Amino acid sequence: xxxxxxxxxxxxxxxxxxxxxxxxxxxxxxxxxxxxxxxxxxxxxxxxxxxxxxxxxxxxxxxxxxxxxxx
Amino acid sequence: xxxxxxxxxxxxxxxxxxxxxxxxxxxxxxxxxxxxxxxxxxxxxxxxxxxxxxxxxxxxxxxxxxxxxxxxxxxxxxxxxxxxxxxxxxxxxxxxxxxxxxxxxxxxxxxxxxxxxxxxxxxxxxxxxxxxxxxxxxxxxxxxxxxxxxxxxxxxxxxxxxxxxxxxxxxxxxxxxxxxxxxxxxxxxxxxxxxxxxxxxxxxxxxxxxxxxxxxxxxxxxxxxxxxxxxxxxxxxxxxxxxxxxxxxxxxxxxxxxxxxxxxxxxxxxxxxxxxxxxxxxxxxxxxxxxxxxxxxxxxxxxxxxxxxxxxxxxxxxxxxxxxxxxxxxxxxxxxxxxxxxxxxxxxxxxxxxxxxxxxxxxxxxxxxxxxxxxxxxxxxxxxxxxxxxxxxxxxx
Numbered sequence: 001x002x003x004x005x006x007x008x009x010x011x012x013x014x015x016x017x018x019x020x021x022x023x024x025x026x027x028x029x030x031x032x033x034x035x036x037x038x039x040x041x042x043x044x045x046x047x048x049x050x051x052x053x054x055x056x057x058x059x060x061x062x063x064x065x066x067x068x069x070x071x
Numbered sequence: 072x073x074x075x076x077x078x079x080x081x082x083x084x085x086x087x088x089x090x091x092x093x094x095x096x097x098x099x100x101x102x103x104x105x106x107x108x109x110x111x112x113x114x115x116x117x118x119x120x121x122x123x124x125x126x127x128x129x130x131x132x133x134x135x136x137x138x139x140x141x142x143x144x145x146x147x148x149x150x151x152x153x154x155x156x157x158x159x160x161x162x163x164x165x166x167x168x169x170x171x172x173x174x175x176x177x178x179x180x181x182x183x184x185x186x187x188x189x190x191x192x193x194x195x196x197x198x199x200x201x202x203x204x205x206x207x208x209x210x211x212x213x214x215x216x217x218x219x220x221x222x223x224x225x226x227x228x229x230x231x232x233x234x235x236x237x238x239x240x241x242x243x244x245x246x247x248x249x250x251x252x253x254x255x256x257x258x259x260x261x262x263x264x265x266x267x268x269x270x271x272x273x274x275x276x277x278x279x280x281x282x283x284x285x286x287x288x289x290x291x292x293x294x295x296x297x298x299x300x301x302x303x304x305x306x307x308x309x310x311x312x313x314x315x316x317x318x319x320x321x322x323x324x325x326x327x328x329x330x331x332x333x334x335x336x337x338x339x340x341x342x343x344x345x346x347x348x349x350x351x352x353x354x355x356x357x358x359x360x361x362x363x364x365x366x367x368x369x370x371x372x373x374x375x376x377x378x379x380x381x382x383x384x385x386x387x388x389x390x391x392x393x394x395x396x397x398x399x400x401x402x403x404x405x406x407x408x409x410x411x412x413x414x415x416x417x418x419x420x421x422x423x424x425x426x427x428x429x430x431x432x433x434x435x436x437x438x439x440x441x442x443x444x445x446x447x448x449x450x451x452x453x454x455x456x457x458x459x460x461x462x463x464x465x466x467x468x
Contacts, residue, residue, distance in 0.1 A: 056234035
């Protein structure tokens with residue numbers, strides 16, 4: 001059930017920020033910047049669509065789980 | 072008045088007299104309301120409560136049976152002033168009378184406020200409010216556990232804010248009562264329950280506005296401890312801005328209202344879109360900037376001395392070449408002109424020796440065997456010969 005195995009939205013954003021920082025720093029070679037840029041654009045698209053298509057999910061914690069609380 | 076004197080005449084046993092007192096008391100004090108301060112309150116394991124009610128002049132012991140006492144919305148504390156309803160009973164074995172309490176209410180808001188301050192001081196002293204225990208709130212929660220009433224307005228508000236701001240999140244509602252009896256226990260249990268789940272990132276505990284009595288569950292110690300013990304960060308959002316509850320002090324973050332809590336808990340979709348857009352618009356410019364930066368660098372390099380050097384050498388060499396060619400041409404031309412001069416000289420000399428001119432001057436030439444004979448010694452007397460005059464030739468045997 002846990003969603004951890006997929007790359008989380010947060011990690012996508014973090015990578016996007018990393019790319020933006022390294023491009024900004026200007027210390028990266030030309031080929032590397034182009035590679036980073038392409039990765040960035042791809043990432044931006046994924047983030048955009050994930051966010052666009054997201055729908056709020058609401059679940060209720062079932063009562064019968066109660067009994068496994070160690071009193 | 073007459074009954075009185077008979078008792079004095081016959082001697083009564085202890086039980087008899089106690090029986091009579093019990094009857095008198097229980098018949099006449101069947102429905103009483105009493106106000107007083109609670110002291111040495113004890114909740115027995117059996118669930119029954121034992122305490123005394125006192126004022127400055129007297130005290131009276133009370134019992135409140137389990138079946139009844141769980142209708143009390145607050146946990147009694149020593150020093151609290153309360154109004155109880157109940158009936159007087161006599162406990163023969165110890166010859167003591169007590170109130171069998173049926174209901175209990177704080178003697179006034181002040182009482183609750185006093186109880187609140189007391190608990191606050193106690194928990195503060197224990198360090199439950201200390202800054203160092205406050206856990207950070209995750210910036211991008213994947214799952215938020217919510218402890219509130221599922222049918223309450225607070226939950227509806229939180230849902231609409233979450234779906235507006237950050238629909239990526241999943242809300243897990245652990246529904247419970249938020250006021251009245253057992254609310255505090257219910258809330259505490261749900262907090263523990265959520266902590267058992269594996270993938271919850273954050274808990275929001277709260278409810279909508281209400282009176283001090285309505286919000287009281289969030290001032291109970293059991294809720295405070297459940298929040299403190301929670302491994303997951305907890306945002307407490309009880310009532311309106313002005314309402315401060317114990318759970319607000321213990322929680323990792325206090326939000327003024329449930330809606331505010333959801334806003335603090337979730338990033339704003341529009342800001343995220345802005346950030347992503349910025350990346351898609353700003354960075355092409357950044358890339359062209361980087362590329363033109365490199366281009367300028369290349370241009371700079373090309374025009375740099377190092378690069379020009381070979382260029383200069385080449386132009387230097389070609390210049391040298393030109394000069395050589397130029398000199399060569401000069402020499403050549405000079406030579407040519409010298410030769411030409413000589414040639415013309417010879418030509419003129421030749422010209423002057425031109426036979427025609429000689430004949431024209433009246434001389435004649437002897438030719439023998441096709442060759443001119445310039446000198447007598449070359450002349451062969453025996454051979455035929457011709458004499459060439461300016462105006463013709465004659466053959467001589």
